[in-house]
Amino acid sequence: MHERFQALVHGAILALIIGWVLYIGKPIFVPVVLSVLVVYVIVGLTRLLERIPGLGAALPIWLRYALSIVVIALIQVAAFYEIVTYTDVLRAYAPQYKESLLAAIQRGAALLGIEGEPTWATLRRELLAQTDMQRLVGSTVASVTSLVATILFVFICSAFLLLERRTFAAKIEHATGNPRDAARILAIVADINGRIGSYLVLKTFVSILLGGVSWVIMAVFGLEFAAFWAVLIGLLNYIPYVGSILGVLFPALMAIVQYGGMDEIIALVSLLAVAQFVIGNFLDPYVMSNTLNLSPFAILVSLTVWSALWGVAGAFLAVPITATMTIVLSEFAGTRPIAVLLSRDGRL
Numbered sequence: 001m002h003e004r005f006q007a008l009v010h011g012a013i014l015a016l017i018i019g020w021v022l023y024i025g026k027p028i029f030v031p032v033v034l035s036v037l038v039v040y041v042i043v044g045l046t047r048l049l050e051r052i053p054g055l056g057a058a059l060p061i062w063l064r065y066a067l068s069i070v071v072i073a074l075i076q077v078a079a080f081y082e083i084v085t086y087t088d089v090l091r092a093y094a095p096q097y098k099e100s101l102l103a104a105i106q107r108g109a110a111l112l113g114i115e116g117e118p119t120w121a122t123l124r125r126e127l128l129a130q131t132d133m134q135r136l137v138g139s140t141v142a143s144v145t146s147l148v149a150t151i152l153f154v155f156i157c158s159a160f161l162l163l164e165r166r167t168f169a170a171k172i173e174h175a176t177g178n179p180r181d182a183a184r185i186l187a188i189v190a191d192i193n194g195r196i197g198s199y200l201v202l203k204t205f206v207s208i209l210l211g212g213v214s215w216v217i218m219a220v221f222g223l224e225f226a227a228f229w230a231v232l233i234g235l236l237n238y239i240p241y242v243g244s245i246l247g248v249l250f251p252a253l254m255a256i257v258q259y260g261g262m263d264e265i266i267a268l269v270s271l272l273a274v275a276q277f278v279i280g281n282f283l284d285p286y287v288m289s290n291t292l293n294l295s296p297f298a299i300l301v302s303l304t305v306w307s308a309l310w311g312v313a314g315a316f317l318a319v320p321i322t323a324t325m326t327i328v329l330s331e332f333a334g335t336r337p338i339a340v341l342l343s344r345d346g347r348l
Contacts, residue, residue, distance in 0.1 A: 007334075023309050030313045031150050035157035037320065040197050042068045042162065065162065076151065184331070192327050196320050199292055207237040210247075210279050217271045218251060224258055237280075239315045240299050244276045292323040298342045 022029060045068040049059065059067075168189075173182040211234030218226035229251045236243035251272060255265045302322040306314030322342065330339035340346050 026310050030310050031153045032157060033317055034154045035161055038154055038158040039161045040200055044197055044201055188331055192324050195292055195323055203238060206284050207234040210234060210237050213275045214272055221268045223255060240303055240319060244280050247276060248272045293344050294323060295342060295344050
């Protein structure tokens with residue numbers, strides 16, 4: 001009993017140290033983990049090209065990798081172009097949205113029985129009293145600059161990781177000095193690659209489908225920037241639970257400033273919520289099946305923990321990281337009970 005308690009205390013201290021290191025090392029760890037996920041996508045796309053009848057066999061492996069990298073780079077460039085374009089359009093429509101937003105706020109104040117309708121003068125005074133605009137603008141510029149630098153670093157790391165894949169098995173064999181240990185490590189890595197790769201492919205399929213269905217709904221209602229919101233909904237679908245809520249909230253805010261009546265807003269939000277519910281609760285579990293075998297509660301806890309450590313990036317990475325930890329913990333007798341608790345049904 002004393003040894004178990006001592007091991008528990010040591011484990012808790014080790015967990016706190018690891019958490020502290022992960023928190024202060026966010027600028028380093030986040031790009032590295034994102035680089036690994038980019039490599040998963042590149043390898044998956046390369047394998048998909050290989051399966052195309054008549055094309056995969058005709059293309060050498062280096063050309064398939066090159067095409068995959070070019071496709072992903074073009075997607076990134078297109079995403080930045082869309083962001084810049086929509087930023088300019090939003091700036092042009094700002095006066096119109098300003099009046100629509102004020103009208104919506106005044107209607108809400110009337111429904112809540114607030115005496116005196118708010119005006120932009122009072123709202124601006126209250127907002128500026130709580131906001132340091134110079135700091136806000138400076139942090140925004142710094143965030144955009146940091147994002148660009150992070151993306152460049154991710155692609156550089158991904159390129160080096162792709163080069164390292166060819167010698168990874170040999171390095172493990174030389175590092176362990178034992179063929180049995182090397183085979184066990186490579187088997188664990190292969191299991192992680194298979195599960196995480198399948199998860200990313202299937203989740204991407206579901207996210208594209210959800211974004212497409214949401215785009216149709218928003219286009220029918222004439223919601224402005226429907227394509228942008230559809231892309232955002234697809235990206236948010238990678239975040240468990242919270243992503244579904246945000247995927248409805250953002251288009252709802254756009255509808256509030258665009259539409260004049262509540263009937264259109266309620267109808268749009270209801271249909272988007274139905275799409276999220278059907279795909280998230282029926283199609284998503286059916287397609288994903290037992291790909292990762294993670295407990296829903298474990299996913300929720302990991303989402304909270306990794307979001308607190310790494311912010312938005314942690315929310316996107318929570319599920320792959322937790323799945324990897326579960327696979328690794330299941331391979332050791334001392335940590336196997338933790339892996340069992342993290343699993344969906346207790347069977348590893």
